[in-house]
Amino acid sequence: MTCQVLISNSNYPSVANHRNIVRSPVLMRELWLQMWHDIRPDTTSKFVTKAKRGPLRDDDCYWDYGKARCAWAEYCEYRYIFGDVHLGQSCRLKNSSAETLLNYL
Structure with missing residues (x-):
């Protein structure tokens, strides 16, 4: 039952x-x-959460429909690349480097 x-x-x-x-x-x-x-x-040191450190990779960027732009505007930008199907796929990091990533590991 x-x-x-x-x-x-x-x-x-x-x-x-x-x-x-x-x-x-x-x-x-x-x-x-x-x-x-x-x-x-x-x-x-304590673990730095995503809310405090921001996105690390393009996958972390997404489209904020309420604001009609990419979320995390200080880190992410709208950059269309052929093959992107929806707005969220076109949100990418403004700049990224391996050195920046190592600061959080």
């Missing part, structure tokens, strides 16, 4: 959405960065 209730429950779509969130490369990268930071014995 329990299985029938779970299957017929309206929570099933939310489980599917949860699976999609877990498959998100941005989420998995953030999780990996935090775990990597936490297991390092020589860590002297």
